Amino acid sequence: MNRPAFPIDELLPRILASLATHPRLVLEAPPGAGKTTQVPPALLAAPWLGGRKIVMLEPRRVAARAAANFMAQQRGEAVGGSVGYRIRFENKVSAATRIEVVTEGILTRMLQDDPMLEDVGALLFDEFHERHLAADLGLALALDVQASLREDLRIVVMSATLDGERLATFLDAPRLSSAGRSYPVSVAHFPGKREEAIEQQARRAVEHALAQHPGDVLVFLPGQREIARTDAALANALPAGQAIDVLQLHGELPVEQQSRVLQPDPDGHRRVVLATNVAESSVTLPGVRVVIDSGLAREPRYDPNSGFARLDVVAIAQASADQRAGRAGRVAEGFAYRLWPESQRLDPQRRPEIAQVELAGLALELAAWGDANLRFVDAPPTGALAAARELLQRLGALDGATITPLGKRMLALGTHPRLAAMLLAPDDTDERALACDLAALIEARDPLRSRSDALAERWQALAAFRAGRVGADASRSALAALDQAARQWRRRLRSDAPPPSHLPAHVIGDVLLHAYPDRIARQHPGDPYRYQLANGRSAKLFDDSALYGEPWIVISELRDEARDARILRAAPLDEARLQRDFPQRYTREDRVVWDANTRGIAAVRETRFDRIVLESKPLAKPDAARYADALVDAVRQLGLAALPWTEALAQWRARVRCLRAWVPELADALPDLSDAALLASLDRWLKPALSGKTRLDALDEQALGDALKSSLDWATRQKVDALAPTRIVVPSGMERRIEYGFDATANDGAGAPDAPVLAVKLQELFGLADTPRIADGRVPLTLHLLSPGGKPLQITRDLRSFWDRTYPEVKKEMKGRYPRHPWPDDPWNATATHRAKPRGT
Template structure:
């Protein structure tokens, strides 16, 4: 084995001792220290491995293949001997393989098939600072495996830039080993674009020309995505000039390229030539691009962010973080002194965020939730996380997986869900492929799956996804895209081979009817994005969101579509890619997606109960008609809901009913054991006192027939009804012989409003409630206007009457105003009968 003299070598004895003494460690090694390729080889002979394998997790396929090849070369072997790799649809391992470099989805598959990882002695999580969703999930599952099944399983977390202490605590107090990197000095130059809004590919050209003129060595350019890489390649070829292009080779570098194209970008330049490598963030870590001494950083990265509010992910192009910018800058100093050109200003740099958010906080969690359910732990709270997944995104993911048939509503994984998890694809794509196999359309489903995973190939201006499918099949593809087309065709073929066994196990069927499967297959992947046209060319999606095309593409006239790519933007999402679908096809092939809703609800506008039968596809209404014989109990519930919404005042109150209620409230004021007939209590107990009197009724109009007094009386047993009459009589007979109604609207002060002349001869205030409560007397003039309010009649006769008498005698001279009211005859007339 070659002794490389890499900086990490100095930390290997400490790391070896830590892993010998315990079952975990954290290694923080600066870029260029050699941790990725040196540590696995150095630990291969440790006695505690006991012949087991080392599995190293790499976040990116390109880095995994590159690391495996480099380590194999260090041993003088080819990949697949002592060192191998497993990445999506590409595996090179053999019976002698002791070190496996795997990507994150592969690790999850290994854990699901062998939870104890019996052949593995050490798991290495490389570049953990990237905090990918799968790395967080893999570490959480491995921690549970170590706790429950394999206490001898060792875990090593490695990173270039990371707060080590939280990870060390998560590993159970693991030791932290720090290794300094071998970093040559790097000059940093800021080169903001000449004008605001200039595309990054345009702004790159003068910076690249400056670097080629003023600096030695090869150039590594960081751009946010494949579209920008293609634009930059075209512009550089157009504008650098023939003299430069004769000696400069331009290489794209991203994870979707074929392995041979990636190898050309990573290989050293031929003598007398220089190269410009146009890369995505895949080149930030792990990879060593030979010959690079100049980095040009476009300052942008493209990240996927998921919105639990809408259930949709969106790609965002954002400014890099300081940590990411430093990683990129460090690539210029790995092999020699270098230069980093930053395409932003120093002021902008000071405003950059310190680090990127962990993907688990912002990603679509449907893959994670499916993996947990297949693992047997549907509750994420049962695992240990560095950052626990947010609950709204978890709930959104569960709802999607239930709609795909992967989970039961309880969260338990179904047999279909297990087959989906075994494919290692996003659950949407896995469901589409498995169902397409049963329908006999596995091949176009594989083509659609690879196109959905590639956001840049053959993007038509009219947003019709079928144009992309035609381009993949060789129709109208530009020469510039031919390489990408061949790559996707090969990927579709590999995917078809991979799912072939699943199709054989499931049994393939034939799809009847229909000539264009594109929209139908997209509906399988996106059942929540089936759209129906509304007025104005907008669509309502089956998930409940509104959406619209930008501009007026031909597809906008389709009645039904499936939106494959939707940009979450405010109340109306923008449809970027879609395909038409026929409702008849959906109804024929996926009848389970259509639900019949039988609803009995309160219609506020009609003020009545409405019983309807609705056929719906998600939020989309297909048909609505009246329900023939709605259940009586549902009508009753809806009617009572309508009363509560409308308020008690909507009921047919008359004076007798209202007085009955008020009398009962008055008695309860002094005796809390009495039934509560207040408005609040009546609303709470409608089912007890009102519902029995509403037989056959369905509207507020019908309720006008209810005898409310009789309904209220039902709240009191017969003995309390009699007691109510005694304690709170409806009327009081005054000296004139009149029976005057008592007003109980104020339960603290019942009122008897009576003409003054009818009270002559009565010395004391009338009392109710067994003599405990005096009535409040409103003594009225002959015109029924109050002339005195009192609860002390005796005091009125003694002190106030004579003043009142003078006034009344002047205004009503024909009426009887005696000098001695206590000895006078009470009368309902102007004067007593002689």
């Protein structure tokens, strides 16, 4: 085929020159510039490539196929020759392949299996701005390989919308930018109606676009569900007598349907393409003149506090909105309609997946790589990573931080560790075939239109489809895709057993529990709708649940809520299977614990499955040594205010905290007495003081003070008293108290000292020129100057200025009110006193 011209063409010589002298490059080019299909062929003749392969990462299967097909057609070849692709369950490469387009999981496997990559000369990361987790991991692994094994490996990061300067700095790489090929696009916000569903607003916008503008219409919707609803809404709404085709585009479509969307209509019909964000930047759609953008995408979100992941419909970033609108200006002047209010502000850039998804797969990859300290563009959150490692230990994939033989087998399957554990668990051939069905069911969209929470109903619909029956509430296309995915899993596992046609009641749960060991759940004895999970949390059934009455279930899908999670999908299981498969998770333990309800100690003997309490009996003679642990737990729950603080001890604590800030050279010698630090170290400082006690109120003030001061030696305590004294002698000869405070609500989160306060009658300071100071003269006292009656007259930290400027006015006002007290004209040289004048003077 004749090669068309692309805007990227004029930049290709600079790209080649840069890579000849530098092993990394950041390439920015807007959609339509040609970076995906023109850069890889341009690199084939580069001397540094030395006849090796170019591997290009595409984040989506649709885009990987399309890019490989386009490059192969340019070379007059079929895919699988010099240009090929590899995606999950599909491989079109050969010994002659020089350019290999792969999806993200494939690249990770290549790096894990052969870190040297001896037959690869360049790695290209396309559409990196989408910031998928697998792309971030792939780049981190590639950088590690380049730094330690392959200095000659070239790494090119390509993006349409990205903070290129930041990425170039991170990579220590040159940055090149290409112009795009686009026409002006007029952007307008299409008004919605009150409580109007997104598919109805999209339908109205499509009708308007077809009536007002030429060309094809591309509609961006968050997911397949919204695409199907919009398709149905358009079925009876399009103009009669016009040749208009409505097409869908998403990653689950068969290859033939995807290819149809990516080619011009052979009969010249106008088209309305309903697409997910797969059409945002990864593929080019011919003939599009109008874009209708819902402004939404369905993306994974993870809460490390709950341990539950979910797909949420979220607002897109401004960069994505701009990119979507640009799709209308590829062939001529275009129009973009946004289905959100003009007043709504979007985030500038898309958040990286690594910051908001479940990280079990990443944690397993890092364990297999043997180095968790890779260089990530954005580091994985520590909380989510810790939760992921805990799950992997439950699944048997990690022993501590080390990958197990089972973990290595799980990793080789290239799926989520939960599903990999389930696929590898069964010894029985029929159960292994069932595991393949369940893996397909969990990974794919729901084949049923009903809201039932029984996973068994989904499997029964699949079994019925195989027997030639499709229920009224089932999707034939979804069931066909499920059947195909299950066949691929059986082929991958070399499972010769046919898929089962019927099952005993609990078998689905008995297999599924190996994927969700943390979500094995037992019915609450006092509430049949509530379940306690093995991870210690709780969840509830819907009122019309098909699972009502099941004593044990395993939950595959949850929605996190404020109190109890909501069970969306689950299956019953047989407790005998738990005892057979997980005997080590049954424990019996004597526990002495703090009971928040009774505010006392409870001593019980518990039988548990993980954190599910199966039986609890009172203990007549508990181990006395365990009481201290229970009392420490009580303080953790109730807070430090539950301890017997005296005013003197609270002041001592404040003095130490202040000195850590005022005298930095003492900070290492003085303990951190903030709430957070004390609560985190209760076992160290408080537990010894609770030894032998069975009640929290048995701890007296003296014992608490001794515990709090236990880490300070005698010399350090003396320094505290000298630098932050409790009292100070004023000119009247009397000792007056200094009050210390600490502001724990400061913006920095660590708190800050309040200014120390000396409250003293004005007459007691006559003759004192300067404000008293503490902390080795570093900190002036805040003087609360009082009237003879103890009422506040003035607050100052500059006594000298007070005598000069303010005292004359105070004297004038107070002299008549307190005639029996001295009010000298010269306070500098007057005698300080705490008494009134003698009678008759």
